[in-house]
Amino acid sequence: MKKTALLTALFFALVLCATPGFAQEAKELVEKAPLIRFDRYFGAAITTVGAAMGIGKLASSALESMARQPEVAGSIQTAMIIAAALIEGFTFFALVVCFLGT
Template sequence: MLLALLLQAAESVSGLGTMGAALGAGIVALGAGLGIGKIGGSAMEAIARQPESSGSIQTAMIIVAALIEGVALFGVIVCLIIATA
């Protein structure tokens, strides 16, 4: 919602479409970094509480981090496509 509003505002003024796309890509990267950091911190806390299940916790953490990276990459690509349009 916020990204759509920012892109509309940036595209309404000629020449600022790339600025809106760059802002959107930055927001996507920031969100992905915060999400993966939260997952890593929670996984380390879980491993500290139950060290015997560290293998399954690490596997789940890596899978979820990869999914977040995929969504972030998709978001950045969409922003770059908007910038070139």
């Protein structure tokens, strides 16, 4: 299901980019608003999606391991929270780099 949704989103993105006149419209939009840096927003979007996928995988694995060994659920939960906090920290750092970078 995840692969299908990802492939569908990629397909629609490619169709949008391949639409005749898309490049010209994008160029005109950038010329009208020269202070907007679309590469920063694209980098921020990729960063956010990557972090969401990482935390989702982390939570999935932690819940699966807690279901298999309920006696160690406390230590798994603690490790999961620490790892999620580290992922969020790196995500915020990457977002700052995206928006402040030149």
